Amino acid sequence: MAGAVPAGLARGLQGGLAARGMSPGFALGYAEMFAAKDSGLDDAESRTPANSTPTSFREWCETVLKPTILG
Numbered sequence: 001m002a003g004a005v006p007a008g009l010a011r012g013l014q015g016g017l018a019a020r021g022m023s024p025g026f027a028l029g030y031a032e033m034f035a036a037k038d039s040g041l042d043d044a045e046s047r048t049p050a051n052s053t054p055t056s057f058r059e060w061c062e063t064v065l066k067p068t069i070l071g
Helices: 007-019 024-038 057-070
Strands: none
Touching (some): 007 024
């Protein structure tokens, strides 16, 4: 498993998910996803005005998503 997540913590996460009924494959994938995120997966490209929108995710959720869901 890549990343700075200690092996014991990853095994603990996998074990906890499995104990709650998740399949071994799902538990492993989830632990690997957290390790990748901890290693900087989300930092691949910095936000700039050219690749971002002026609307925040929270604003979009409040003005578009919420009214859509609530009808």
